[in-house]
Amino acid sequence: SAAKREDRAVRVWSSDLARNAADELVLQSQLRRGIPKGELVLHYQPQYAAHSGALTGVEALVRWEHPERGLLGPYAFLPLAERSPVIVELTTWVLSRAVAQAAWWRQVAEVPVSVNLSPRLLAHEGLVDLVRAVLAMHGLPARLLTLEVTETAVMAQPERAREVLGELRALGVRISLDDFGTGYTSLAMLADLPLDELKVDRRFVSAILTADRDAAIVRSIAALARRLDLELVAEGVEDEETRRLLAEWGYDVLQGFLLGRPSPVEGLGPALGRARVPALAEPLPADVQV
Ligand code: C2E
Ligand code: MG
Ligand code: MG
Ligand code: MG
Numbered sequence: 001s002a003a004k005r006e007d008r009a010v011r012v013w014s015s016d017l018a019r020n021a022a023d024e025l026v027l028q029s030q031l032r033r034g035i036p037k038g039e040l041v042l043h044y045q046p047q048y049a050a051h052s053g054a055l056t057g058v059e060a061l062v063r064w065e066h067p068e069r070g071l072l073g074p075y076a077f078l079p080l081a082e083r084s085p086v087i088v089e090l091t092t093w094v095l096s097r098a099v100a101q102a103a104w105w106r107q108v109a110e111v112p113v114s115v116n117l118s119p120r121l122l123a124h125e126g127l128v129d130l131v132r133a134v135l136a137m138h139g140l141p142a143r144l145l146t147l148e149v150t151e152t153a154v155m156a157q158p159e160r161a162r163e164v165l166g167e168l169r170a171l172g173v174r175i176s177l178d179d180f181g182t183g184y185t186s187l188a189m190l191a192d193l194p195l196d197e198l199k200v201d202r203r204f205v206s207a208i209l210t211a212d213r214d215a216a217i218v219r220s221i222a223a224l225a226r227r228l229d230l231e232l233v234a235e236g237v238e239d240e241e242t243r244r245l246l247a248e249w250g251y252d253v254l255q256g257f258l259l260g261r262p263s264p265v266e267g268l269g270p271a272l273g274r275a276r277v278p279a280l281a282e283p284l285p286a287d288v289q290v
Contacts, residue, residue: 043262057112119153142172151183202236
């Protein structure tokens, strides 16, 4: 039945697939071989200006079309990828694909794209060169790429993060602090980081109607972002009342199931249509190298 299928899909999507060390090794090697075979897929979730409703960009979210297990969400395989050097290959693919897509869209309209960087990439020596090379290869202006790093990853290595994010920003790339509110960054630390954007974590956003405490946090983050001159994004907007409150509190950009679910490029028509450029929903031609 549909309910059963849904249930199974949710289970496959939501937790680490590797139940033991042997499992983990098999999956890591399947992933390593799967990437060049084209098994990774990007879905894109639209982001909109809170007041005008204009499309401001899309976030690229990776999935793995596993030959036996079906379409896997990031929570199923990113943790195990993150524990192996294959995370560098995965990130290289995601970054190249997203940048190629944005360059393709740019023939019609500029659609900024956000890419998530795993914690391990912050420590990767070749990161800045990689980003520079990918942008150059596809001729995408750096300002159309935002790199999202989680607050937790930054706090795990604050010195390194400050240095590498500074170098990326010097390329012209935008930097977003993702899942903000979960990592206890001090005010002084935050003011010191080279950032363009704060992205408030879904767990706070989804609770603003029911928990005064979370509403207070989400409001004070807005005040903070204004002070630090950071663009403020809320993820996980699922209902109209939440959307209205966030706009009233000064959130600049909104993302969530209410406004648009992550979807393959082919399904982006309605989202991009709001930007009056429906032709953007065309997939990359097969011969575009990534
Ligand atoms: P994230 O960067 O915080 O991305 C937002 C996640 O929230 C996505 O889940 C998205 O589908 C989901 N989401 C968006 N709006 C709503 C909503 O209104 N309600 C609910 N319940 N969920 C919403 P997804 O695609 O499963 O990705 C999960 C996480 O995996 C991402 O969280 C990100 O941390 C990571 N991730 C995804 N793609 C990549 C990637 O290419 N590289 C790396 N390193 N991490 C990635
Ligand atoms: Mg993100
Ligand atoms: Mg996030
Ligand atoms: Mg999140």
